[in-house]
Amino acid sequence: MKIKTLLVNMTCALGLALAGSASAQEEGGNFVYLVQPEPPSLASFLSTSGPIGLVAPKIYEGLLDYDNDLNIVPALAESYEVSEDGKTVTFKIREGVTWHDGEPFTSEDVAFSIMEILKKVHPRGPASFAEVTSVDTPDDTTAIFNLENPAPYMLRALSGYESPMVPKHLLEGTDPRNSDLATNPVGTGPYVFEEWKKGQYILLTKNENYWKEGLPYLDRVVARFVPDASTRTAAMENGEVMYGAYGAIPNIDAVRLREMDGFSVSTDGYAMINPMALVEFNSTREPFDKPEVRKAISLAIDRNFLIDNIWFGYGKAATSALSSNFSATGLYKAEPEAYPESPDVDAAIALLDEAGVTPGDDGVRIKATLDLIPYGEDWRRAGEYMKQALMPLGIEIELRYEDVPTWLKRVYQDYDFDMTMNYFYQLPDPVLGVHRHYATSQIRQGTHFVNSSQYSNPELDELLAAATTEADADKRAEIYGQVQDILAEDMPVMNLFEMEFLNVFNDKLHGHDASALGAYGSFDQVWIEK
Structure with a gap:
């Protein structure tokens, strides 16, 4: 049966x-929206890079x-x-x-x-x-x-x-x-690839043979790339673009635009992704091969400072390897010792001492590079905060900000990094979004957004495999509790905060929030009020 x-x-x-x-007058027309930064390719079957999405x-x-x-x-x-x-x-x-x-x-x-x-x-x-x-x-x-x-x-x-x-x-x-197909994609969707003018835009045109009768409404969709944050905001204000998501409009400008006539800001369209800001450690490189060092850095970070001062109140401090949104399915377990509500510098220094990472004559224990995800000014500012926050521990940080292809290659192909600030989608189930961070099988050189830490723990692998096939909700919750305990101790990835992305849009725009995927949806129902 x-x-x-x-x-x-x-x-x-x-x-x-x-x-x-x-x-009739609301059908057709051109829709211009922001994509920041420019995608490295359009091969979404190879990479889950945000701009590609x-x-x-x-x-x-x-x-x-x-x-x-x-x-x-x-x-x-x-x-x-x-x-x-x-x-x-x-x-x-x-x-x-x-x-x-x-x-x-x-x-x-x-x-x-x-x-x-x-x-x-x-x-x-x-x-x-x-x-x-x-x-x-x-x-x-x-x-x-x-x-x-x-x-x-x-x-x-x-x-x-x-x-x-x-x-x-x-x-x-x-x-x-x-x-x-990376530069000339062929799909079945509502829009057909027409042109990619590097450094400027990608042009898509209406699929006249689309299987959804009457859709899409628009004649053209233009994904525009504008490297400078202030210029992106100005383009929104003067009507050159009508929509920006995933940090395209910095939060500092979004909170101003939401008070202006003709613009709106929402957090809709992110329900499927559970985004988490984080730092990945290269667990094969000294001294980040020591769990005590990774845990010490976590103890020194003021997560609420990042949320309040850089993301303007949008977000929730991380408290475990799993998002607290998994509470609804019973899978989340708080790990307060690894993720304290406020920084504990003394405890962090004690962990470094325990690991034998002591200060030199200049007071410096560690010199390292922090590679920043090249997705805008918010991440640069977050990097500056990290640099300041780790100085009391005797950790001297150099910030590195490169273009998207260079950063992806450095982190996921060459493993040529100490720490990298990034964000991952934990998605509707940990199997889909979390396991790829930690399973030994997910050390897949050249594949983006998987286990770049090269962390390997056979005990954890067994638990992840068991959680994948466990049908009993209580038993599954117990397994994920053990997973979170191990990751709180080993800390190959340090979660910073559960992100709340913003959509900033012109009020004449409609239908952009028709799917739970939001900006990662098809835009087949988008139309512009005349």
């Missing part, structure tokens, strides 16, 4: 309803989407069935969908995307689809996922942002890491 979950085509119904409410999901789609209440809604799969034992998931693939080059989208593309791309080269795909052993395609509109063990979290990882479906006919037999 099978447990069947049928997805009514809510997406098309919603699109038709909106089409009825948007008058702001553009690629307008081109590529997933099997499913999610509404703002986190309910599953159909996308390229119009329905799915989960077997009673949870080991078979059958997707009914939508008919009549074509790739932007005119080729039909079929179940063969689904099987190829999962087994050959997402499971092999995507940063999070190996965890999301770890239990998938094969995908059967008995016909063009049926894709049957065969699982070693039940994996209910997988159904939360099928958006166009998280798990894009890619064209088998363009990638089969090639090395996806060197694919032309």
Whole structure:
């Protein structure tokens, strides 16, 4: 017997309803929004870099989407069935969908995307689809996922942002890491890639053959790159751009714009991602190979100072390796000794002494470089704070701020760093967003946003594996409690605060918040009031 979950085509119904409410003069037009910084590529099947996520999901789609209440809604799969034992998931693939080059989208593309791309080269795909052993395609509109063990979290990882479906006919037999799709993407989404003028913009045009009747509304979507923060804000104020998310408009300007007529600020569209600001340590490099050093740095940081003075009150101090948002599912456990409410410099110095990291004649214990994620001025200011905060410990920090490709290569390809300030998405389930930080299997040189610390702990690996397949909620919570205990002691990654990103937008803009993915959504329902 099978447990069947049928997805009514809510997406098309919603699109038709909106089409009825948007008058003719509100359809069409050009929408310009900020992407900061410029994406290193558009290969979202290779990298989950934030700027890529702001553009690629307008081109590529997933099997499913999610509404703002986190309910599953159909996308390229119009329905799915989960077997009673949870080991078979059958997707009914939508008919009549074509790739932007005119080729039909079929179940063969689904099987190829999962087994050959997402499971092999995507940063999070190996965890999301770890239990998938094969995908059967008995016909063009049926894709049957065969699982070693039940994996209910997988159904939360099928958006166009998280798990894009890619064209088998363009990638089969090639090395996806060197694919032309990185700069000339071909998807099934509402917008077609038209032009990338480096250093200026990416232009997308309306997909005239899109499978959602009446959508998209817009004729053109332009992702604009503006390196200078003040210039980005000015562009918003004077109407050159209409939308900025993920720090494109610094919080210091966002709190000013929200008081002005014609602009709004919201925190909608981030429910799926659970973003966490953090510092990754290179656990293979002295003295950061010592847990005491990593813990000492955590004890010296005033997390609320970062939130209040750099992010202007948007955020919540981290208290564990897991976000407190996982409290709703019973998985979160506070670790107050590792994450104190206020800095404890004396305790930090004691830990350094215990580790044998003593001051030299100049009072300096450690000289190190902190690489900053190159995503704007807020991160530069946070780096300056870190530099100041660690001086009382005798830790002398040099800040390094490079462009996105250089930073990604340094951290995830060359492992040429001491510490790096970054942020990760913990996503709706720890299997999807947290395991990649810590599992030995996630030391995947050249893959972005995985275990760059090169941390390896066999005991933790066993716990993560057990948590992945444990169906009993209480037992799963107990396992994650042990995981958080170990990570509080070893601290390969130091969480700083649970982030609250802001959307800053012109009030004439509508439909940008139609999906739980927000700015990482497709923008197929965006329209501009005339």
